[in-house]
Amino acid sequence: SQTIHQWPATLVQPVGSPLSLECTVEGTSNPNLYWYRQAAGRGLQLLFYSVGIGQISSEVPQNLSASRPQDRQFILSSKKLLLSDSGFYLCAWSDPPGHTQYFGPGTRLTVL
Amino acid sequence: KDQVFQPSTVASSEGAVVEIFCNHSVSNAYNFFWYLHFPGCAPRLLVKGSKPSQQGRYNMTYERFSSSLLILQVREADAAVYYCAVTLCWTTGRRALTFGSGTRLQVQP
Numbered sequence: 001s002q003t004i005h006q007w008p009a010t011l012v013q014p015v016g017s018p019l020s021l022e023c024t025v026e027g028t029s030n031p032n033l034y035w036y037r038q039a040a041g042r043g044l045q046l047l048f049y050s051v052g053i054g055q056i057s058s059e060v061p062q063n064l065s066a067s068r069p070q071d072r073q074f075i076l077s078s079k080k081l082l083l084s085d086s087g088f089y090l091c092a093w094s095d096p097p098g099h100t101q102y103f104g105p106g107t108r109l110t111v112l
Numbered sequence: 113k114d115q116v117f118q119p120s121t122v123a124s125s126e127g128a129v130v131e132i133f134c135n136h137s138v139s140n141a142y143n144f145f146w147y148l149h150f151p152g153c154a155p156r157l158l159v160k161g162s163k164p165s166q167q168g169r170y171n172m173t174y175e176r177f178s179s180s181l182l183i184l185q186v187r188e189a190d191a192a193v194y195y196c197a198v199t200l201c202w203t204t205g206r207r208a209l210t211f212g213s214g215t216r217l218q219v220q221p
Binding site: 038042043044046088090094099100101102103104105106108 | 145149151152153154155156157160193195197199209211212213214
């Protein structure tokens, strides 16, 4: 069976600090991977998606970036966090692309 | 721009049947997905497809550009956010799902 992990579960960071959120998937190969954000009172917003190692597509211009150094690892980063980066970040995978997306447990990020 | 539309809030009473409507303007989208999301937790797939389908208390209607999620015998515990998403009927490796902004279900006892 497939499992998706995200860490940390919660994070409190000051404005201007760097960010690294990690997502890993087990039990599948070459999945599509996605990063979503849910800001307070708003719906799911797709941030990045990846169809393979080193292949990242950005949906929304912002100060965040994503990387996929390994087949089942997806990392969300920022060099300098903004207050507006606060939210609930969800990683998801699908296999094959176009089919159901399965979400990880999420990371609650608070930027102060 | 491709978009998925759903109401921001729907209210219901316990024991009733509630309908959450969704329609889209996504070119070539064919399949609908309905997710249940308790904020702070991972969204969970309820029902999906390109035809009417049922999973337990969850029914999905299907039209080419619209779908409704019907929840039977609504309970207070069903109070959550419900997301509608659509996807293409074929894939090219691009992003798979376009999500609506979510519908918050309020359940009155």
